[in-house]
Each structure stands twice: as C-alpha cells, then as structure tokens.
Amino acid sequence: MTKNEGKFYISLMGENSHEVDIPAGQGSFSITPKGYGDAYVDADTPISWSAFDGMQIPAGGHWPRFFYYAGNDAGFAQWSQEREIESFFWALQKDVSLDLSKAHIRRLSLDCDRFKICVRLGADTRKAEFYGKAENFTIEDASGLKDVSFCFREDGAEGAEPFKLPVFAALAGIERIEIDAPVCGEPFDCESLLQFSALKKRQSKRRRLQPACP
Template identity: 40%
Template sequence: MSREENLILSLTGENSHSVYIPAGQGSFSIGSTTMAPDLYDVLVDHNKTINWNAFDKLNTPAGSHWPRFFYYWGNDLGFIKWSEKRSIEDFQWTPLTNVSVDFEKAQINRLTIQLQKSITVTNLGNINNLNLVGNLDLFQCKKANLNSVPQVGFYPDTSRIKKTSYTLPIFEAFETVTSVDVKVTPLGQPFDCKSLLQFKNITHLALSGNLTNLKSLEELKSLESLAIRYCPNISDFPELNKWPSLVSFIGWNIEESSGKLLRTDLRKLSKQREMKYASISKLRKPFWFTEAYGLPFSGWIKKNERIAIKSYKTAVQSISSATSEKEVKTAIVVFIKSINALSGIETSEREDVALGIEQLITTSPIKIKQEKALQWFDNTRDF
C-alpha cells in the first residue's frame, strides 16, 4: 500500500471487516477476539474459518503481493492451502490449540511459529526459513529428511532466574540444516552451545545472548560465517583458526576483556586468509549488560521503581571500582537499605531485589560467592 486506505475485506463473510491501513504499512495482523482490538488490524474468533482469498487482488505499488508480512493468532489452517497458489513472503503464526499440519506444498518463504500449544508437522515443503519461538519442546516434526529447510531460528523461552543452562531439544528432522540462528536474553538462563552439535552441516551460525560451552563450537568444522552478539561472557571462546573455512566473523556488544583478546586473534587470522567480513565492535564491561538488560524492577510502583533503579546503578558504579570485599559489601548494604525505606515491598519485590544482588556481584572485580551476598541481603533487609 503506497497511501492510506480504508479496506473492506470479506474475511469471515461478505464485507465482514473494514480496516484502516496507514500509508506504507506492509503487514497485516489478525488477532483473536479475546485480544485488545487496538493492537491488531482485525480481530477474528480464533476457531473461525478465514477467507484468505480476500487478499488475492491486493498488491504493493511495485506489483508484489500485499501484505508482505502476516501475523495471525488462530487455528484456521486455510492459509497453508492458499499459499500453494499465492506465495507468502513472511507468515508469523500463533496457533491457540494443539494442531497437526502439513506444509508439503506451501509456498511460504519465512515461517515463524509461536509455540504456546503442541504442533506436529508432517512436512515443511518449500519453506526457506523456519523460526521456532517459545516452548520449543512443543514442536514435533514427523519427517526425518527436510533438506528444503536450509535456515532454522531458535528463540526459546528461558528463565530469568534459573542458573542451569538451556539445552535445545533433539531435532532429528533438521540434521541437514546449514544455517542456524539462536537468540536468548543477555542475562538469565544461559544457552548451552553444545546442543548445537546435533547440526553437523552448519555453515552459517548466529548466536545472541548469554552463552555457555562456547568452546564446543570448534567441533562445527564446516563453519564459514559466525556471529556473536550481546554476550556477557566469551571467556571460553575457541581460537578462530579452529574453523578452517571461516571467512566471516562478527563480534558485537560482547564482553570487553575477552573481546580484546578475540580482536587480536581476528587480526591474526585476517593476515592468514582472505576474510569476506571481519568485525569486533562495541566491547562492553560487565555492568553494561546488567544496566541495559538486567534491571529486575520493572512493574514496581513507579516511585519505587525509580528509586530502586537509581540506587542499583549507584551500587554498580561503586562495586565495579571496588578493591576489596568490604567495599563490595558496603555498596550492597547501602542498596538494600534504600529498599528498606520503600513502602509496599512484598514477596515478589523481595525476589526481585535478591536477583538484583546476584547480578550486582557479577560486576565486581572481587569474586563474591552468591551465598555470601544473599546472606548480606538477609542480614540487612527488613522486608
């Protein structure tokens, strides 16, 4: 759509939906009737059949299909059959019940499935890029050989509190995949890179967030392109010459001290072989990750949230320059006392403060055991 327009669409009946489309909007979202209407273009009962052919005659000014991107919350599988005749560039789907589907003849370039319910897939046909989001254990694929799906993205739900690493389920159907993207949060439950070794044919790998077992990646000998982003700890990252075919490397928003060593390693590799792309930038100190991603006080009463964040950042500054355990303890105690002065601190807020303290000690140049820091917490708090 090149200009703003009021569309009349026959999605569930003759002229069933009227929708305003702003100029330049390339997407169309269909939410369930249980959802907030102002967040979606239209709302449709999630169990109702949709007339996908209503979009057949809609095009962009360049002549390509419109919408380019669909967002659909619902259980109608008609979009799969429809795509056999009218290809879809990008379809993001959240089924709201357990489903079994066959994409054998579907023409969907990029399919993203939000996994809230169990989904069993018989075939993935001509899908070029499959992204799985949420509870990855809910995805099952029956067919063992899916060579036509070269790119897979994994975006699992991970815990903010769990310290045990997150491991990918075994996906035998994707054993021939060549391009993998994984994204988790920079803080919280780390992703275990060892679980990627099930994909022996990876040539392109992009990882983002809190990662562990990075050294295991050296077993992926076919890697040509590797990107590491938003990673607060790369201390066990392999030497780059472990990958004989590597010609592209990106390190962006990664931990500073190990990042400097990696930058030196990359310069050395660039002298030994011709690189298509080589970049390491935005090296970060540990407290940057904590301040940017780890503040656990959102959702508090606004006044309390504002005070807690300010006190927390003050503690980070003090701890990051500490030269003794006593200085670290003093900063943490001052932080806890500032929370003591707030009203309305209940159980959930107490857990948030404990999490904040666990994160604070990660910014300390003095190694502090978690148990000791939490003992300081219990000895000082009055909530």
C-alpha cells in the same frame, strides 16, 4: 488491482465483514482476536484467506507481503499452495498438527509458548523461526530449510543444569542456526549443536591486514 491502502472493506468472514484502515506503504496485515491488529477475528472463527487474492502493491507483486495471525484457522496452509507468501507469523491458540509441505511460505514464524505443534515443512520454506519452549516443537520434515532460529522461553532456576536442544532429526541439513534464550535463564549447552553437521562457519567481512615486508 484491488484497493489495499486507506479505508476499505475486506471479506474475511463473509461479504465486506471488516472495514480496515491501512497506511500507505504498509506491507503487512495482522489478524488477531483482540488487542492490536488490522482486523479482529475470534481465534476459532474460520477465515476466508482468498479475500486477499488479487491484491497487489503498486509496483506489482502480492499484498500483503507479511502476515501476522493469532488464531486457530490453519486454512492458510492450503491457500498458500496457490499464493506465495513472503513471511507468515502464526501465534498458536491450541495444539496443532500441520502439513505445510506444499505451502509457498518463504519465512515461517511459529509462536508455541503455551501450545504444541507438529509440523511438516516443504522445499519453499527457507527460514523458520520457533518461539516458546523446546518441548512444544515436533518437526517431522524440513526438506528445503537452511536457516533456523530458536527463541526459547525457558524458566530455568538458578543452579539448573545447562539447557540442551532436543534432537531435531529433520533439521540435520540446516546451514545456519540462531539461539536466543533469557539472559537470566539457565546456561545453554552448545554440545547439542553437534547434531547439525552441515552448519557453515560465518566468514568475517573485515579486511585481513597483511604483515609489512621487512
């Protein structure tokens, strides 16, 4: 088992390119150009994602379980065809078109606040989270997706028309959706949710009281 806690070297950009210090029990790993991160890599620098091959948690299973990445290397898409990833958060630094149809990423989060993405998802991605402006997302396919979350950062002026979801034909089969919008932003038009005909009503877990017998 490869060492994955305390101080150790990892070859993200060549042999032992980064010394990292991972607290015991941390299941995540973050790669950013600057600021907070477990390792700093410039946004346009290719990453050797295979540097994580063989790393496991003590009980078995891949480490890291969760990735946070801010940058432009989409090589994780091909790498994840051979290595399962529980959760991957990607903060885009440029416009991207990406095929993740064969990726084994259980939960995918995409931050597209300033950039646009055209993405194709595969059967292994069960939950997707989209952050940013609605017009920045193009979803070509999402065959296995059942659970979607949108966190919109719209700058609606006071008195603006209600905000509507664009038509996402590839998401017609989703069963659950969450919408998060600014509290002081423009109102949301729920009619745009009618495009998702497979949405399931959540059942309350509260016990229903039966009327007392006369």
